[in-house]
Amino acid sequence: MGLLLLAVPVLAVLLLFIFKQNRIWHIISLSASSFLLIIAARLTRNVMLGGKVEYSYLGGFFYLDALSMIVLDIVLILGFIVSIYSIGYLQEEIKQGKVAAGKLRHYYMLMYSFIFTMVLALTVKNMGIMWIAIEATTLASAFLVGFYNEKKAIEAAWKYVIICSVGIAIALLGIILLHLSSFGVLASGRFLDWTALYDNAKSLNSSILRLAFIFILVGFGTKAGLAPMHTWLPDAHSQAPSPISALLSGVLLNSAMYGIIRTAAIVNHNQGNSIYTGRLLIGIGILSIATAAVFILTQKDYKRLLAYSSIEHMGIIAVAIGIFTPLSVFGALLHMINHSLTKSMLFLSAGNILQKYNTKQISQIKGVLKLLPFSGTAFLLGLFAIAGTPPFSIFASELSITVSIFDGKSIWLGVIFVLLLAIVFAGIAVTLFKMFYGNHDQKDLKAGETNIAGTVCILVLLTVITITGLFMPDGIIELINQAQSIIIGA
Amino acid sequence: MSDFLDTLSVLILLSSFVLMANKRIKSYIETFRIQSLLIALVAGIMGVDSLLTEGRFDILVVCLLIIILKVIYIPALLHRTYVNVKYKVEKDFILNIPILIIVCCGLVVFSYFTLATVDGLNESIFNIQFVNSVSVIWIGLFFMISRKKAIGQIIGFLVIENGLYITAMLSTQGMPFIVDLGISIDLLTAVMIMGLMVFRINEKFDSIDTDQLNNLKG
Numbered sequence: 001m002g003l004l005l006l007a008v009p010v011l012a013v014l015l016l017f018i019f020k021q022n023r024i025w026h027i028i029s030l031s032a033s034s035f036l037l038i039i040a041a042r043l044t045r046n047v048m049l050g051g052k053v054e055y056s057y058l059g060g061f062f063y064l065d066a067l068s069m070i071v072l073d074i075v076l077i078l079g080f081i082v083s084i085y086s087i088g089y090l091q092e093e094i095k096q097g098k099v100a101a102g103k104l105r106h107y108y109m110l111m112y113s114f115i116f117t118m119v120l121a122l123t124v125k126n127m128g129i130m131w132i133a134i135e136a137t138t139l140a141s142a143f144l145v146g147f148y149n150e151k152k153a154i155e156a157a158w159k160y161v162i163i164c165s166v167g168i169a170i171a172l173l174g175i176i177l178l179h180l181s182s183f184g185v186l187a188s189g190r191f192l193d194w195t196a197l198y199d200n201a202k203s204l205n206s207s208i209l210r211l212a213f214i215f216i217l218v219g220f221g222t223k224a225g226l227a228p229m230h231t232w233l234p235d236a237h238s239q240a241p242s243p244i245s246a247l248l249s250g251v252l253l254n255s256a257m258y259g260i261i262r263t264a265a266i267v268n269h270n271q272g273n274s275i276y277t278g279r280l281l282i283g284i285g286i287l288s289i290a291t292a293a294v295f296i297l298t299q300k301d302y303k304r305l306l307a308y309s310s311i312e313h314m315g316i317i318a319v320a321i322g323i324f325t326p327l328s329v330f331g332a333l334l335h336m337i338n339h340s341l342t343k344s345m346l347f348l349s350a351g352n353i354l355q356k357y358n359t360k361q362i363s364q365i366k367g368v369l370k371l372l373p374f375s376g377t378a379f380l381l382g383l384f385a386i387a388g389t390p391p392f393s394i395f396a397s398e399l400s401i402t403v404s405i406f407d408g409k410s411i412w413l414g415v416i417f418v419l420l421l422a423i424v425f426a427g428i429a430v431t432l433f434k435m436f437y438g439n440h441d442q443k444d445l446k447a448g449e450t451n452i453a454g455t456v457c458i459l460v461l462l463t464v465i466t467i468t469g470l471f472m473p474d475g476i477i478e479l480i481n482q483a484q485s486i487i488i489g490a
Numbered sequence: 491m492s493d494f495l496d497t498l499s500v501l502i503l504l505s506s507f508v509l510m511a512n513k514r515i516k517s518y519i520e521t522f523r524i525q526s527l528l529i530a531l532v533a534g535i536m537g538v539d540s541l542l543t544e545g546r547f548d549i550l551v552v553c554l555l556i557i558i559l560k561v562i563y564i565p566a567l568l569h570r571t572y573v574n575v576k577y578k579v580e581k582d583f584i585l586n587i588p589i590l591i592i593v594c595c596g597l598v599v600f601s602y603f604t605l606a607t608v609d610g611l612n613e614s615i616f617n618i619q620f621v622n623s624v625s626v627i628w629i630g631l632f633f634m635i636s637r638k639k640a641i642g643q644i645i646g647f648l649v650i651e652n653g654l655y656i657t658a659m660l661s662t663q664g665m666p667f668i669v670d671l672g673i674s675i676d677l678l679t680a681v682m683i684m685g686l687m688v689f690r691i692n693e694k695f696d697s698i699d700t701d702q703l704n705n706l707k708g
Contacts, residue, residue, distance in 0.1 A: 128669030135676045142683050151694050155703040158687050162643055165680055166634065169650050172673070173627065176658045179665060181610075191666045207609040235706040295708065304708070 002053055002062050004039050008032050009116035016109050026087045029108050033083035040076040044069055048479055063125035066482035070333055071258045072122045074340045078250045079115050081457045082243045085348050088451030089243055092355055113140040118255050125194045131175050137252055138164040145240045156239035163232040164223055171219020177212035181205040194262055201269035210276060213267045217280055223256035225311045226284050226318060227291040237307035242351025249310045250344035254336050261321055265487045274324035281322030288315030289420045296427035301360045306346050309386055312424055313339040320401045328404035329484045335397035342385045342394055345461035349379040366438040371447050378458045380436055385465055387425040393469035494535055499622040502528045502656055506629040506649055510590050515572050518645045519565050526560035529656050548667040555674050564681050571685045572641055575692045583636050590636055597628040619660040626653030640688045640698040651677055
């Protein structure tokens with residue numbers, strides 16, 4: 001069952017290779033992603049009932065527990081939504097002549113390799129293979145970032161490949177040190193096995209382990225877009241096609257963050273407290289939020305603004321993991337879900353806006369609400385949501401993180417945190433809200449949505465983030481609690 | 491055996507100094523080839539040793555993989571890229587070579603002092619090898635910063651990867667085999683993608699000078 005998860009994307013890529021018609025590519029993509037979604041639903045049920053899913057074959061490399069299930073569900077749900085959205089979006093791009101019809105196949109092939117690498121990163125328990133998969137996510141998505149093949153897109157793709165490959169290489173040094181710290185503790189068949197490392201955490205060599213954590217934090221932090229290693233992120237997110245930006249921001253960053261969380265759990269278990277990882281994570285997290293706040297205030301390009309907002313939210317998650325109390329870790333995981341859904345909705349609506357106006361400059365856009373009544377409204381409400389306004393779900397998770405910071409008696413940290421969130425809110429309000437009103441200057445723009453199915457997806461996401469802000473289903477809360485106890489330990 | 495490995499680790503470090511002093515892209519590629527050959531030699535010695543003592547031959551497979559990929563295929567690929575990129579560059583570095591070498595010496599001293607303070611590393615025989623191989627990683631990083639051309643940056647990335655390989659090999663007798671294999675595949679794909687991107691950069695910008703990639707800011 002679980003292995004199908006890995007087989008379906010590979011099969012999709014192979015089928016895309018065989019068939020030559022435009023329509024069939026769309027059908028393959030849609031059916032692959034819905035199939036993945038069904039498997040994910042079954043596996044989620046198994047994880048909720050049994051705690052984890054493991055198979056004995058192939059050396060028992062396949063491993064799913066509540067923590068990986070949460071991130072995996074985000075990947076596959078967003079993968080499904082993006083595959084629906086992509087149909088209308090790419091057909092419109094082809095009609096406008098921005099993309100050659102034959103490149104559609106490359107797009108889907110790269111997208112499914114990208115999904116495959118992320119699924120692989122989340123379903124293995126060997127940290128070495130996880131590293132390989134996370135490195136492969138960069139390689140699979142590099143040409144998606146440079147998909148438009150313009151000067152700017154190529155520049156973004158080059159920066160993305162170089163910065164992320166070097167960053168991830170540093171994470172490999174961390175993985176080597178992690179391996180070294182377990183020498184003489186683990187049997188040779190269980191090297192780098194996360195469960196074994198976690199169970200034997202107390203006997204690992206703690207000074208090597210501490211060194212390993214720094215390298216892994218820097219390495220995976222580069223992929224997660226934490227400042228000061230974030231410089232690739234705004235470029236890549238703004239130059240990639242909008243559905244891919246949604247995947248990068250909603251899914252890729254989480255997968256990298258997942259690696260950091262797994263390592264932090266081992267280190268904290270080894271040290272017996274979270275002071276060491278806490279200081280590093282809180283420091284880097286606050287720096288990310290502050291960097292994002294400054295750049296959001298002065299931003300002129302709305303897709304870049306959304307990218308900086310992703311850096312901010314990754315910073316919030318890092319701070320919450322750094323606090324490392326049950327409430328804060330719960331908040332971090334909830335925030336991961338909420339941020340992914342909200343941010344991908346925003347990128348998808350930004351895609352509709354970009355297609356209508358053909359510009360990314362905020363100053364050249366007026367009257368979005370008149371031209372795009374649905375995605376415009378969703379974009380406006382989504383901006384409120386991403387800034388942390390109730391009743392949307394991000395408010396709930398940000399509130400629980402804030403409460404957990406003040407609970408830990410670190411008043412100043414809480415004050416700085418809330419202040420920075422307020423600056424981000426002001427930044428979004430000042431720079432973006434002028435897009436929505438007024439009348440547009442160009443006469444040739446016609447009102448109305450072009451990508452109907454995509455707009456329906458956006459509205460579904462909007463409904464979900466509104467409802468989960470008010471009422472979270474018990475099943476999800478239980479799953480998050482399970483994951484939280486995996487991280488913190490019973 | 492550890493004398494051999496000590497010597498080889500020093501030679502590998504020396505080869506990264508040589509790389510830093512190189513002026514032309516062609517000689518970068520050759521130095522990289524020599525460095526990879528030295529790494530393959532380390533893997534060969536350790537492979538033979540583990541074959542004789544434990545009967546494992548996975549390190550020998552890794553050695554073969556290094557020879558095929560890093561000594562033969564990747565240098566050839568880079569050479570092809572270099573020949574096909576029309577815009578030829580002679581001078582490629584920001585600071586002059588003596589200063590670059592002094593900075594590299596500083597990096598070796600830096601990694602010596604940082605690693606000397608970590609318990610569990612400084613008591614074992616691996617210490618000097620560990621310092622040398624970690625220094626190779628930092629020199630690779632510095633090489634990437636000091637060169638302006640896209641191919642120079644690819645070489646820097648490969649040297650970092652070489653440093654990681656040798657660190658893993660000398661400190662832990664190699665990673666689990668499947669991980670080593672995966673790393674090699676990733677590396678190969680990465681270099682191919684970077685090579686393709688160099689073509690595209692050359693096509694769009696009429697040069698492979700990465701200083702020109704400055705349109706995206708803020």
